[in-house]
Amino acid sequence: xxxxFPPSPLGPEAPLGEILLxxxxxxxELPSSxxxxxxERYDAVRRYxxxxxxxxxxxVALFYPQGSMAIRATIKARKRExxxxxxxxxxxxxxxxxxxxxxxxxxxxxxNGLPGSQYFGKVVRQTRCVTVLYEDGMxxxxxxxxxxxxxxxRKSHIFHAKAEEPxxxxxxxxxxxxxxxxxxxxxxxxxxxxxxxxxxRALAHDRMIMKAAAPxxxxxxxxxxxxxxxxxxxxxxxxxxxxxxxxxxxxxxxPPSVMMACFxxxxxxxxxxxxxxxxxxxxxxxxxxxxxxxxxxLVNVRNPKCLEECFTDRWPENLTAQxxxxxxxxxxxxxxxxxxxxxxxxxxxRNLLIxxxxxxxxxxxxxxxxEKLARGIREGSRLIAPSGRVVVGATVAAATIxxxxxxxxxxxxxxxxx
Numbered sequence: 001x002x003x004x005f006p007p008s009p010l011g012p013e014a015p016l017g018e019i020l021l022x023x024x025x026x027x028x029e030l031p032s033s034x035x036x037x038x039x040e041r042y043d044a045v046r047r048y049x050x051x052x053x054x055x056x057x058x059x060v061a062l063f064y065p066q067g068s069m070a071i072r073a074t075i076k077a078r079k080r081e082x083x084x085x086x087x088x089x090x091x092x093x094x095x096x097x098x099x100x101x102x103x104x105x106x107x108x109x110x111x112n113g114l115p116g117s118q119y120f121g122k123v124v125r126q127t128r129c130v131t132v133l134y135e136d137g138m139x140x141x142x143x144x145x146x147x148x149x150x151x152x153x154r155k156s157h158i159f160h161a162k163a164e165e166p167x168x169x170x171x172x173x174x175x176x177x178x179x180x181x182x183x184x185x186x187x188x189x190x191x192x193x194x195x196x197x198x199x200x201r202a203l204a205h206d207r208m209i210m211k212a213a214a215p216x217x218x219x220x221x222x223x224x225x226x227x228x229x230x231x232x233x234x235x236x237x238x239x240x241x242x243x244x245x246x247x248x249x250x251x252x253x254x255p256p257s258v259m260m261a262c263f264x265x266x267x268x269x270x271x272x273x274x275x276x277x278x279x280x281x282x283x284x285x286x287x288x289x290x291x292x293x294x295x296x297x298l299v300n301v302r303n304p305k306c307l308e309e310c311f312t313d314r315w316p317e318n319l320t321a322q323x324x325x326x327x328x329x330x331x332x333x334x335x336x337x338x339x340x341x342x343x344x345x346x347x348x349x350r351n352l353l354i355x356x357x358x359x360x361x362x363x364x365x366x367x368x369x370x371e372k373l374a375r376g377i378r379e380g381s382r383l384i385a386p387s388g389r390v391v392v393g394a395t396v397a398a399a400t401i402x403x404x405x406x407x408x409x410x411x412x413x414x415x416x417x418x
Contacts, residue, residue: 025274027361041132042063048113061092065087126141128160156174156176159172242328243325258311263301267280279336282333286326332356336356
């Protein structure tokens with residue numbers, strides 16, 4: 001039997017844990033003002049690379065976003081100075097077998113320009129991309145690519161070339177991030193009731209705070225815009241925040257975001273809640289990592305639309321790294337179950353949110369929620385569940401919404417049992 005979508009997503013009948021997850025996600029996502037700035041910079045650097053006199057003048061076939069921006073899953077950094085990135089693919093019109101280092105060096109030259117120019121001195125040549133650094137912490141990663149097969153659009157070569165390594169160590173890597181993004185977005189379609197409810201919350205929060213160019217794919221709209229995002233994408237943002245928090249003081253690479261997005265795409269289900277999507281993704285990741293760990297091998301996650309592209313070619317480095325993140329996922333799963341327990345007092349939910357997503361968003365979400373409910377009591381407009389139950393917190397009397405939670409279908413629409 002197909003479960004029915006909750007009649008009022010994120011409304012007064014939603015479990016408290018679900019509301020707290022939504023408010024936390026809004027706190028950690030990129031606000032629309034910074035999203036607009038990112039889009040402006042995307043357009044500006046695209047035009048600059050194609051400028052008259054550029055080494056890449058008339059040699060850019062297509063610009064398109066990749067990574068978190070392309071699937072609406074960008075989150076703020078934990079610290080302002082860490083910034084956030086915009087990932088771009090620049091499909092170039094160069095000889096098919098151009099040397100990897102030459103391609104990267106040419107893109108660096110085109111972006112860096114001459115002394116006194118727009119980006120001069122703000123550009124770093126990386127192993128696989130060129131990075132533009134901005135004073136406010138934002139950074140823009142441009143990965144050059146060459147189309148591999150015109151009969152298979154966007155299947156391309158990207159280039160791996162450390163400057164300090166000999167040319168013999170450099171290599172081409174097949175990829176089709178364009179097709180992966182299409183696959184992910186098709187598997188995580190917008191659920192209009194959820195999108196509208198989430199967009200209203202995000203908008204309320206946000207209010208508080210040339211010549212003909214090469215074709216360019218637009219950056220997707222912010223969650224406050226029509227088109228918004230699905231619960232799967234919101235869940236992915238929360239998981240990325242938890243990962244960033246866990247790895248803030250660890251050495252080595254973090255589990256790649258694209259791997260997490262791929263796992264999320266495989267278990268996406270229409271009409272799911274945030275907590276339901278989180279549970280589905282985490283359980284699937286635990287299964288796949290655990291299966292690899294038990295076999296003594298490293299997990300191998302491939303682009304479902306380009307199997308030659310490996311999303312885990314640089315992480316995990318070894319079985320220890322794989323086991324560490326597997327442990328993180330197990331801990332997160334237990335914490336999620338506790339958070340969704342309607343009998344757990346608000347102060348304990350606060351501690352859970354802080355440990356799962358950081359002190360800033362965790363504290364702010366609980367404080368704002370407590371104040372909202374306290375104000376409702378003072379004004380006589382408090383939220384009361386159909387059951388009529390009112391919960392009194394440690395410091396303020398607070399009405400809470402208590403509706404017997406239906407059995408969770410794991411991949412379905414209902415919220416988990418407590």
